[in-house]
Structures are given as structure tokens and as C-alpha cells.
Amino acid sequence: MIDEAWYSDYLERYRRVLFGKEVYTCCRKLYEVAVRVRDNGNKFMVAGNGASASIASHVAADMTKQGGVPAITFHDPNLITMLSNDYGFEHWVEQAIEKYHRPGDAVILISSSGSSPNMVNAAAISEKLGLHVTTAVGFDNEGPLGQTGDINFVVDSKAYNVIENVHSIWLTMVVDMLVGNAEYSVK
Numbered sequence: 001m002i003d004e005a006w007y008s009d010y011l012e013r014y015r016r017v018l019f020g021k022e023v024y025t026c027c028r029k030l031y032e033v034a035v036r037v038r039d040n041g042n043k044f045m046v047a048g049n050g051a052s053a054s055i056a057s058h059v060a061a062d063m064t065k066q067g068g069v070p071a072i073t074f075h076d077p078n079l080i081t082m083l084s085n086d087y088g089f090e091h092w093v094e095q096a097i098e099k100y101h102r103p104g105d106a107v108i109l110i111s112s113s114g115s116s117p118n119m120v121n122a123a124a125i126s127e128k129l130g131l132h133v134t135t136a137v138g139f140d141n142e143g144p145l146g147q148t149g150d151i152n153f154v155v156d157s158k159a160y161n162v163i164e165n166v167h168s169i170w171l172t173m174v175v176d177m178l179v180g181n182a183e184y185s186v187k
């Protein structure tokens, strides 16, 4: 039954996972990587499936426009269908990273389960190429993705929408750290 207790319990899930020293440490580390990427003329490549693809788009666009750090995503229909058709769905992100990367670039991989094979394979190729890898996962970090990577944002929840929204808050907070403010003109 959806009553006030349900509502309180639902929002309590956010309060429980949103804050914490580990979050601060991850955000500060990613901010430092972003400054290095910007100063060295490199870029971020950001990827995820479903809602995490939307988060990737939001983060990449704001990182570029507001944060001044170039960032791209790969989920253009042509690119997805071509690389999936030619190499398999589990390998299309890996192939995109392999083809688009330059030495010194950094990767952000977002997966609530932490076990989507295309994200896991993307982390493996990134590490092989020597790229800095940040992961954003959920589900108590039970999946393999959060065991790879240099920075791991972990949402301690099994609720998809909670995990996704918290990923969005944490990653866009890093954009605002680059701006240096929470409130600013977007023009």
C-alpha cells in the first residue's frame, strides 16, 4: 500500500546512501582527474546502458559546457548498431573506446548492477590502453565492474532508480566542483 510510511521509507533510501566520506573522496579524486584531463588537452568518454546512458549524456554535456572539460558519449544509433552488429553487443563500447581514445584520456562507466558485460569489457580495454577508469555502480558493489577501475562510486542500494539518481547527483556535483559553485549562469 502506498501510504505515508511507504513514502518516508522510499525517501529514507536516498538519505541513507547520498552522503559519506567515501563519496567526498571519490568526488575529489574525479575532480583532480578532470583538471588533469582539461589541462593536458584530453577528454572523458562516458558510457552506460538505459538510464545510465541518459546520465552519461547529462554528465558529458555539462562537463564540456559548464566544466570546460571535453567529454563524449557513444550512444549514437549509427555507432551502436554498427559496432554491435560487427563485434557483438557486449563489445560495442569497448570497440568505441578503442577507436576514439587518445593517450591520457579518461573513462567513466555507469552501471547500476555493475555486471553489464559491455561495461565490464569497456573497463578491461580501458585498463589495457592505460586510460584512467571511473566506475559508478550499485547493488553493494557485488558486480565485477566496481572491482576494476581507479575510482569507484558505489551506491549501497538495490533500487535501480535510487542508484541512478544518486549517480547523477554525485557525477554532476563534480561538474559543479569544476565550476566552483552550485549556482551559476548557464550562458
Ligand SMILES: O=C(CO)[C@@H](O)[C@H](O)[C@H](O)[C@H](O)COP(=O)(O)O
Pocket (backbone or CB within 6 Å): 049, 050, 051, 052, 110, 111, 112, 113, 114, 115, 116, 119, 160, 161, 164
Ligand atoms: O532505467 C532503468 C531502470 O531504472 C533501466 O532503463 C536500466 O537503466 C536498464 O535496464 C539497464 O540496461 C540496466 O543496466 P545496468 O545499469 O545494470 O548496467
